[in-house]
Amino acid sequence: MRNEKINYKVREHSLAKIPVILAAGKREVAENTVALRRLGQQGQSSLTLAAAIEQLRAEAAERGRPAAPAAAAAS
Numbered sequence: 001m002r003n004e005k006i007n008y009k010v011r012e013h014s015l016a017k018i019p020v021i022l023a024a025g026k027r028e029v030a031e032n033t034v035a036l037r038r039l040g041q042q043g044q045s046s047l048t049l050a051a052a053i054e055q056l057r058a059e060a061a062e063r064g065r066p067a068a069p070a071a072a073a074a075s
Helices: 006-015 026-031 049-062 070-074
Strands: 020-023 034-038 044-047
Touching: 006 020, 034 049, 044 049
Parallel strands: none
Antiparallel strands: 020 034, 034 044
């Protein structure tokens, strides 16, 4: 972990064309959720970690890409 503001990290990853960013700040930890940001979209969605993992797995399956095993994703 680097000691930088979250907005800087999001911008840095957006410029690197990272398709999906999963963030968990103080608010998300308190609410037991994660923030999911997608490249090219303005907003973000707030989901439980399990729902975010399931959504990303479903998208990977649609694209024919192997998803990480359940044990690896949960750790």
